Amino acid sequence: MKKLLIYLFSIGLLFSSCEDAIDVSNPNNIEVRSFWQNEADAESGVNAIYNMFYKPGTYSRWIWFRFDLASDEGFSSSPWVELADWTRFVYNNYDFWEGNAWTYRDSYEAIFRANQVLHYVPGIEFTDQQQKDQLLGQAYFLRALYYYNLAILWGSENNSLSIMLELSKPGDAPEGHPVSDVWAQAESDLAQAINFLPAQWDDSNKGRATKGAAYALRAKCLMQQHKWELAAQDLEWLVTGDGAQYYDLVDNYKDNFTHFNENNVESVFEIQFSDIHKAPAGDDDFAIDPNLGLNRGQFFAPPGIGWTDGEVRPWLVAEYRNEQNLEGEYDIRLRESLFYEGMSDDFSGNNRIYGRGMEVWNQDNYRGRVFTRKYATDYYRDFDDYHSPVNVRLIRYADVLLMYAECLANIPAGNLTDAVALVDEVRARVNMPALEVNHLAATQSKEAFLKRLQTERALELNFEGHRWADLRRWGLMTSQEGVTELAQRDPDFNNFVLGRHNCLPVPSSEVNNNDNLEQNPNY
Known part of the structure; x- marks a missing residue:
């Protein structure tokens, strides 16, 4: 069902495979000089970037603590005090591995893998130029995705983030850049991805980045900078333009969070997870047969089922x-x-909760x-673990519709009626009345509409990794009024310090070892 995953099973350090294990004593020792020779090497190199989705520092586990639990939607009461502290803005050790440094490190490792593809693949001769372009397009998209994450989590006006475009080597001390430069780089990468990627893949390549995914991700980058008109143009491609034929809302909302109807018409970009490898779930970066399952359920499930390190406000x-x-x-x-x-x-x-009754x-x-049900496996089994096969719909069409509505409402010449209609479309899928029925004011002024949209996004997209970016974009963490509002929903924001906690501290080891990097403001 998830054919993209078959490319990942023989992944080593450079993700090469061999026909006969006897011929190579340790496939991890393949050297660069003997790799990057042919089309198969190029495809393996691209698959190596996708493999970063299965690392604990990224979408398998820890990134959800940053995107969901640190927002006003969630929190942690974990007995692991330092882990819980990092969801309530108490940062004592900037090198805390699970809360900060692991995700930072894995983001740059993914970028390094993308840089390998973009460095070596142009020099490989292909029989089909389109195939080559599509591989490069995926590398540009994935590099942009990790720069997006870095900008959302650590980006500031300080020169605190490196922009790596070439192969790095030990001893490098790359220049630091403000977040505006990181956004510019992500936009540049996505422009290339849009040119190279297909609108759709065949069934054997489901899960790979598409042109629509690149448009949607670039719109996200642009919206964080309040470039509403440019973002609207990108989203228009998916909603009313050439890409509209590929996307729609599924009838059943639940179909977005099970393994029974994956890569459906609502999915714009989807991370493919599988329980095919049920070996012990270690955190080994270089496992030949890596754990391809989603770990999140094990950490967010209710007591007696998971660790319950994350819960819902x-x-x-x-x-x-x-x-x-x-x-x-x-x-x-x-x-x-x-x-x-x-x-x-x-x-x-x-x-029922994983087979348990209401007692x-x-x-x-x-x-x-309150505990999150999204991406839980209770709908087909009585437990959760480190091997959930449920795909993460990282960008789905409902998100696109709500983003497009936000852009239209923020454009001076935008049409509020059209923006309202987009929100109503999302509400209609779950049989909710049009906004004018219960929220008339939101249909009559852009200010009221945009405020209501903040709630509509939470109702539709909670615990899907969007809320932290939303709070930054809406400016709720840059004024005392905004922080006070957040604290009313989430008491952890009583610890929030203006001018500091709207971004994470760069790991101390990175700043201490590179004189060209600056720590983020007020850390």
Whole structure:
């Protein structure tokens, strides 16, 4: 089902394969001078970049602590105090591996792998130039994705981030750059990706980056800089332009979070996970047969099922309950997004948590708490682990529609009616009434619409890795008024220091070993 993964099973340091293991004593020792020779090497090199999705520092595990738990949607009450501190803006050790340095390191490792492809592949002779271009396009897209993450998490006006475009070597001390330069580089990479990538892949290559994914990611970069008109032009390609034929909302909201209907019409870019390798889940960077499963469920699952290192702020439940659908029932997204006390009263048949009954809410370690259901495996088994096969829909069409609506509302000449219609389209999929029914003011002024959109994005996209970027883009972390609002939903923001905590500290080891890098402001 996930044919992209078959390319990853024989991955070594340079991700080469051999037909006979007897001929090569250790495939990890393949040298650069004997690699990058042919089309197969080029494809293996690109697959090596995709393989970074399965590293604990990125989308397999720790990045969700930064994007979801540090936002106002989530938090941690983990007994691992330092881990929990990093979701409540208490940063004592900037080199804390699981909270900061691992994700930073893995982001630059992914960029290094992309740089290898972009350095060596142009010199490889291909029989099909289009195949070569598509490999290069994927490398440009993936490099831009990691620069996007670096900018969102560590970007500031200081010269705190390196921009690596060539092969690095020991002893390098790259120049530091402000976040504006990182955005410019990501945009440049995505322009190349848009030129090279196909609009669609065949079934054997599902999961690879497409032209639509590159447009959507560039729009995200542009929106963070408030370049609304340019972002709208990119999103238009997916919504009403040439790409519109490939995208739509699926009828069933839950289909975005199971392994039964993956790579569907709503998916713009999707990370392929699999439980095919169920060996011990170690964190070995160079495993020949790496764990290709999503680890997130093991860390976010309720007590007795997972570690429960991440949970949900209760305001989300209250927000869902603020209005009912066209049949007088609660928003189905509440059922499919969260485990919470009272869940069986709100929805018929919603009375199981990984096979356990509602009596769990009588336990002290459950009472009053809320847990995320998205990307959980409760819908088909009674446990979660380090080997979830559920793909992460990193960019989906509902997100695109809401981003496009935000852009239209922010363009001086934008049409508010069109922006409202886009939000209504997302609401209609889950049988919720049009905005004018319960939120009339949001249909009459751009200011009210944009404020309501902040809630609409939370209802549709909570715990999907978007909220931290949203908070930065909306400026809620750059004024005391905004931080006070966030603290009302998430008390961790009472620890938030203006001018400091809107970005992470660069790991101390990076700054101390490179005189060309600056630490982020006020750290």
